[in-house]
Amino acid sequence: xxxxxxxxxxxxxxxxxxxxxxxxxxxxxxxxxxxxxxxxxxxxxxxxxxxxxxxxxxxxxxxxxxxxxxxxxxxxxxxxxxxxxxxxxxxxxxxxxxxxxxxxxxxxxxxxxxxxxxxxxxxxxxxxxxxxxxxxxxxxxxxxxxxxxxxxxxxxxxxxxxxxxxxxxxxxxxxxxxxxxxx
Amino acid sequence: xxxxxxxxxxxxxxxxxxxxxxxxxxxxxxxxxxxxxxxxxxxxxxxxxxxxxxxxxxxxxxxxxxxxxxxxxxxxxxxxxxxxxxxxxxxxxxxxxxxxxxxxxxxxxxxxxxxxxxxxxxxxxxxxxxxxxxxxxxxxxxxxxxxxxxxxxxxxxxxxxxxxxxxxxxxxxxxxxxxxxxxxxxxxxxxxxxxxxxxxxxxxxxxxxxxxxxxxxxxxxxxxxxxxxxxxxxxxxxxxxxxxxxxxxxxxxxxxxxxxxxxxxxxxxxxxxxxx
Amino acid sequence: xxxxxxxxxxxxxxxxxxxxxxxxxxxxxxxxxxxxxxxxxxxxxxxxxxxxxxxxxxxxxxxxxxxxxxxxxxxxxxxxxxxxxxxxxxxxxxxxxxxxxxxxxxxxxxxxxxxxxxxxxxxxxxxxxxxxxxxxxxxxxxxxxxxxxxxxxxxxxxxxxxxxxxxxxxxxxxxxxxxxxxxxxxxxxxxxxxxxxxxxxxxxxxxxxxxxxxxxxxxxxxxxxxxxxxxxxxxxxxxxxxxxxxxxxxxxxxxxxxxxxxxxxxxxxxxxxxxxxxxxxxxxxxxxxxxxxxxxxxxxxxxxxxxxxxxxxxxxxxxxxxxxxxxxxxxxxxxxxxxxxxxxxxxxxxxxxxxxxxxxxxxxxxxxxxxxxxxx
Numbered sequence: 001x002x003x004x005x006x007x008x009x010x011x012x013x014x015x016x017x018x019x020x021x022x023x024x025x026x027x028x029x030x031x032x033x034x035x036x037x038x039x040x041x042x043x044x045x046x047x048x049x050x051x052x053x054x055x056x057x058x059x060x061x062x063x064x065x066x067x068x069x070x071x072x073x074x075x076x077x078x079x080x081x082x083x084x085x086x087x088x089x090x091x092x093x094x095x096x097x098x099x100x101x102x103x104x105x106x107x108x109x110x111x112x113x114x115x116x117x118x119x120x121x122x123x124x125x126x127x128x129x130x131x132x133x134x135x136x137x138x139x140x141x142x143x144x145x146x147x148x149x150x151x152x153x154x155x156x157x158x159x160x161x162x163x164x165x166x167x168x169x170x171x172x173x174x175x176x177x178x179x180x181x182x183x
Numbered sequence: 184x185x186x187x188x189x190x191x192x193x194x195x196x197x198x199x200x201x202x203x204x205x206x207x208x209x210x211x212x213x214x215x216x217x218x219x220x221x222x223x224x225x226x227x228x229x230x231x232x233x234x235x236x237x238x239x240x241x242x243x244x245x246x247x248x249x250x251x252x253x254x255x256x257x258x259x260x261x262x263x264x265x266x267x268x269x270x271x272x273x274x275x276x277x278x279x280x281x282x283x284x285x286x287x288x289x290x291x292x293x294x295x296x297x298x299x300x301x302x303x304x305x306x307x308x309x310x311x312x313x314x315x316x317x318x319x320x321x322x323x324x325x326x327x328x329x330x331x332x333x334x335x336x337x338x339x340x341x342x343x344x345x346x347x348x349x350x351x352x353x354x355x356x357x358x359x360x361x362x363x364x365x366x367x368x369x370x371x372x373x374x375x376x377x378x379x380x381x382x383x384x385x386x387x388x389x390x391x392x393x394x395x396x397x398x399x400x401x402x403x404x405x406x407x408x409x410x411x412x413x414x415x416x417x418x419x420x421x422x423x424x425x426x427x428x429x430x431x432x433x434x435x436x437x438x439x440x441x442x443x444x445x446x447x448x449x450x451x452x453x454x455x456x457x458x459x
Numbered sequence: 460x461x462x463x464x465x466x467x468x469x470x471x472x473x474x475x476x477x478x479x480x481x482x483x484x485x486x487x488x489x490x491x492x493x494x495x496x497x498x499x500x501x502x503x504x505x506x507x508x509x510x511x512x513x514x515x516x517x518x519x520x521x522x523x524x525x526x527x528x529x530x531x532x533x534x535x536x537x538x539x540x541x542x543x544x545x546x547x548x549x550x551x552x553x554x555x556x557x558x559x560x561x562x563x564x565x566x567x568x569x570x571x572x573x574x575x576x577x578x579x580x581x582x583x584x585x586x587x588x589x590x591x592x593x594x595x596x597x598x599x600x601x602x603x604x605x606x607x608x609x610x611x612x613x614x615x616x617x618x619x620x621x622x623x624x625x626x627x628x629x630x631x632x633x634x635x636x637x638x639x640x641x642x643x644x645x646x647x648x649x650x651x652x653x654x655x656x657x658x659x660x661x662x663x664x665x666x667x668x669x670x671x672x673x674x675x676x677x678x679x680x681x682x683x684x685x686x687x688x689x690x691x692x693x694x695x696x697x698x699x700x701x702x703x704x705x706x707x708x709x710x711x712x713x714x715x716x717x718x719x720x721x722x723x724x725x726x727x728x729x730x731x732x733x734x735x736x737x738x739x740x741x742x743x744x745x746x747x748x749x750x751x752x753x754x755x756x757x758x759x760x761x762x763x764x765x766x767x768x769x770x771x772x773x774x775x776x777x778x779x780x781x782x783x784x785x786x787x788x789x790x791x792x793x794x795x796x797x798x799x800x801x802x803x804x805x806x807x808x809x810x811x812x813x814x815x816x817x818x819x820x821x822x823x824x825x826x827x828x829x830x831x832x833x834x835x
Contacts, residue, residue: 022638026467029640036467037605038638041577064751064826065637065744199698229683234527245687245698250680252530253689253699254523255553261520265527265535266680268511269485273531273681291523294516447511455506 002034005146006067007055009136010084011076014051016133020074021053023137023155024147028057031151037065050079057146072144074136075101076118085111095139114143116178122171131171134160138175143183149176194218194228196248203242205313207401209360209386213307214243216363216384217276220370231274234263236288238280238314239388240307249276257288260295263302271444274374275301281308282320285341289321296350296379300443303373303380306343309388317391324428328395343383344435353378355436359385361408365432372434377442385412385430460649462642470608470634473641474564475500477612478536480646482653483562484510485528485535487521489543492576493632494566497538518546522563526550529559530688532679534616538564541574544583544590551625552591553690555713558667558675560619560654562612564628566635567743567794569821578821579632581743584798587627588772594710596717598622598724599772601629601743605639610649611769617652618724622716623674629771631794633744633823660684667695667709673716721773728767729782731757735764737833738786740779740803742768744823745792751826756833763833771799779806790832792816792824 007024009017018040025038040053054067069089074096075081081094081101088094088111096103098115107113116139122132134156141152153172160168195218204210221231231249235241237256244251250273254262259277267275284292284306295302311329312318319329321341328335347355354376358366366384373380387393387404398404408430415433418426441449453459468476474497478486486505488498502512510533515521521537529535539547544565554561569575570582583590587599598618602611608630615626655670657663660678666686667675678684691699692706700706717724731753732738741749746767753765766782768775779802783789789811791800796817804813814832818824 022467025638029467030465036639038467039633040636063754064748065633066823066825068825068827228685230681232531232680245689248685250685251687252527252680253687253691254526255549255690258519258523258550261515261523262527262530264513264515264520265485265487265524265529266531267527268513268524269528269531269533269535270681290516291520294520452506452509452511455503456509 001059003058003060004062005057005072006070007057007072007140007146008067008070008084008087009053009074010080011051013049015076016130017051017076018053019159020133020137021055023133023159024140024152025055025057026158027147027151027155028055031154032148034059035062037062039065052080052084072140072146074140076132076136077101093143095136095143114139114179114182116182118175118178121174121178125174126167126171128167131168134168134171135175135178138172139179142176142179189219189222191215191218194221194248196246199245202246204239205388205390207389207404208239209309209404210240210243210307212360212363213305213366213384213386214246216366217247217305217370219367220374223367223371224374226274226374230272231276232263232266233276233278234259234266235278236283238283238312239309240278240280241283243278257283257286258291259283260288260291260302260304264295264298264300267300267302268444268447271301275303276374277302277304279304279306280313281306281310281322281343282312285321285343285346293346293350296347296352296381298443299351299353299378299440301377301379303370303376303382305370305373306381306383307386308343308383309386309392311388311392313388313391317388317395327392330391330395344381347381348436351379352381352436353438353440354380356381356434357383357385357430357432359408359412359430359432360387361405361412362432369434372437376437377445378440460644463645464643466641466643467638468605468641469496469636469638470605470630471496471566471636472500473605473608474538474612474628474630475504476641476643477609478562478616479504479508480644480649481534481613481616482646482651483534483536483616484508485525485533486510486512487515487524487528487537489515489518489521489539491518491540491543493568493635494538494540494543494564496635497564497566501536518543519550522547522550522561525561526554526559529561530680532681534560534620536562536564538566540566540568540576541570541583542572544586548586548591552593552595554625555591555595555597556690557688558623558677559625560623561625562615562619562628563625564630567629567631569819575821577632579744579794579823580819580821581629581631581745581794581798582819583629584771584793584795587629594714596624596713597772598624598626598717598770599629600626600769601771602769603634603743603746603767605634605637606641607769608634609641609643613649613651614726617650620654621652621674622672622720622724623654623677624716629743631744637744656682665695666697667693669712672720673712717773724770724773725775725778726769727775727778728769730765730767732764732766732782734762736762736786737764737788737790738783739763739765739790739792739829739833740768740799741765741792742771742799745794748824748826749792749829752829752833755826756830761833774802774806776806779803783807783811786811789813790816790829792829792832794818794824
């Protein structure tokens with residue numbers, strides 16, 4: 001039974017950070033029938049600036065909706081990693097973009113860190129930068145199992161624009177494959 | 184419109200009369216003009232709404248036997264917009280003063296014009312804030328005296344009709360109390376127009392504006408109206424110098440454009456419900 | 460209760476869906492963070508149900524249009540945030556005075572002035588009660604959970620209609636933007652109230668004649684009654700009056716309409732309060748931090764409870780008095796510098812020490828801050 005699982009996604013505006021939080025929360029709350037809340041923070045400066053989205057998932061009702069010590073952090077750039085990795089729970093999971101985040105050696109030991117070429121894969125393999133969030137959601141599913149594969153697939157299909165379903169499914173599977181490679 | 188014998192009391196709440204307007208005030212003439220227009224059109228009183236804001240003119244709602252709403256200062260058009268959208272079958276008329284309509288309510292005025300919602304706005308322009316004791320308004324002529332312009336007003340005034348025209352009203356006309364029969368006709372045409380109509384009626388406030396500007400008696404005021412008024416036809420032949428200080432009366436706009444609540448029904452409701 | 464649809468939506472979206480179920484068929488608004496999603500959702504949903512949305516030229520016009528539509532018979536709503544709520548105050552007072560049903564949603568953000576447009580705060584508690592001039596009746600509701608927002612919006616409409624009074628629904632940037640699963644239900648699944656009207660409105664001349672709950676029996680415009688509505692002191696007829704007796708009676712009616720019916724308006728939640736030695740009083744999204752604090756401390760054996768007023772005004776005076784009667788300390792966390800705590804102080808008359816936890820830096824009050832205050 002999960003009493004409380006805290007997730008934080010961080011990156012820049014335009015990377016679909018908030019949408020990723022919504023999709024994950026929806027997968028948990030609607031399709032997996034767990035409890036989930038999603039919050040976000042962005043400033044007026046966040047059009048292209050920093051963006052953060054948090055999801056709490058549990059098998060029991062959730063009181064405080066914000067992540068204080070995340071079990072999982074996804075950081076797509078160095079700034080997000082530096083700012084938020086210190087909050088991560090000891091031994092927690094951190095997924096970083098291998099091209100954009102350098103992890104100091106001492107930090108590497110504190111958490112289970114997965115280096116994945118998320119942005120590179122979106123750009124070159126899928127050919128659309130906007131699928132960055134779907135790729136890392138695939139990795140999150142594979143690494144944590146916090147939501148079911150099918151639940152997440154349904155949530156993705158429910159939230160992505162019409163006509164992009166196939167592309168996003170390709171991105172989802174790519175994320176899962178990349179995670180398997182580094183697991 | 185030919186004057187005929189009509190029973191004004193049919194449209195008045197006699198139990199609330201005498202009204203609060205000062206002796207010699209022009210507002211009563213406009214109220215009677217509205218009655219003649221409404222009577223001519225045979226409007227159903229139960230389906231007619233009269234909305235006002237705050238000020239002398241706004242007190243008209245207490246005297247007229249319609250669905251009447253006396254709102255906050257400047258906001259009559261906002262309330263009226265809600266009423267018209269909620270029940271488009273109602274005839275909605277708004278009575279407002281120069282300060283109410285073009286100062287505190289100026290924003291609502293231009294936006295109601297822009298939407299072309301089927302409301303008829305009658306502006307009682309007496310060039311002054313009467314209710315509060317004669318302060319200058321957006322239509323007070325430059326050089327005039329008011330209780331807040333003891334040295335003469337330096338603020339250029341609004342031309343209400345041109346403002347309405349520029350903002351998109353589909354019927355715009357100006358009349359005055361001196362030749363009130365013209366107002367009957369304009370109000371009637373304004374109500375008939377399926378869209379936003381503005382009828383400015385030049386009226387007078389002998390108590391405040393008149394007293395401070397050498398127009399002490401009601402007759403002085405009417406005489407002044409007669410002297411400064413120029414019909415739109417005559418004005419076309421006059422030079423800007425000749426028109427200096429004159430007030431042009433007549434119809435400025437009379438055009439047909441799709442009305443807002445109809446457009447809302449056709450383009451939004453039907454689309455949202457998958458009918459188109 | 461039969462669930463029509465479960466959706467993973469924000470509090471702001473829940474406001475829109477709740478309003479539709481409540482029977483809201485008119486919305487007028489103006490863009491302002493962090494409330495704009497309410498207007499956006501209403502613009503999409505209302506026309507599907509034959510209702511109307513309009514984006515007015517400013518905040519003042521928005522509430523004006525909403526009152527106008529209510530006068531013409533539609534259940535009506537507007538939504539805004541701090542600065543816009545300030546602008547709406549005069550017309551809010553009009554609706555209180557003229558007794559027009561209306562729901563006003565304020566998604567609170569930091570203030571004063573422009574403050575912090577995208578950060579949470581509970582800055583408008585006292586404004587929601589006393590923002591407009593003059594003694595006036597008002598009902599204020601501050602839900603916490605996203606699902607609760609859906610049902611509290613329905614309750615807000617019910618109270619607005621039943622008592623012909625504006626109801627202010629206060630949420631904030633946190634629970635306005637937070638997403639969670641919301642079970643959406645149809646109107647057939649919930650209690651729905653409609654405004655009291657005379658049985659036969661035709662020719663009705665006394666729109667302020669009151670029912671046994673002191674609520675005026677007022678027809679809608681167009682029903683065939685041809686009456687008058689004014690913001691001036693008025694008599695039973697709706698016409699202005701200068702009679703001191705009638706004027707005084709009107710003000711008493713406005714006060715008593717809330718006072719005598721407050722048990723029908725008050726709603727609160729009790730968490731571990733029975734044996735509590737320390738009582739936390741928290742509302743809105745801050746209550747979630749308080750719930751967490753209580754959870755954590757109860758597991759450590761600390762006898763702490765949470766009283767959560769869902770209706771902030773009328774103040775649950777009896778409830779607060781009773782729940783605090785046997786406690787040693789009260790903790791009141793608020794994302795302001797101490798507003799609702801003034802009510803708690805008034806009710807407990809300084810007999811019990813009160814610890815305030817306040818924050819106005821745009822960050823939520825954390826469970827740790829509340830735990831610290833409880834232990835202190």
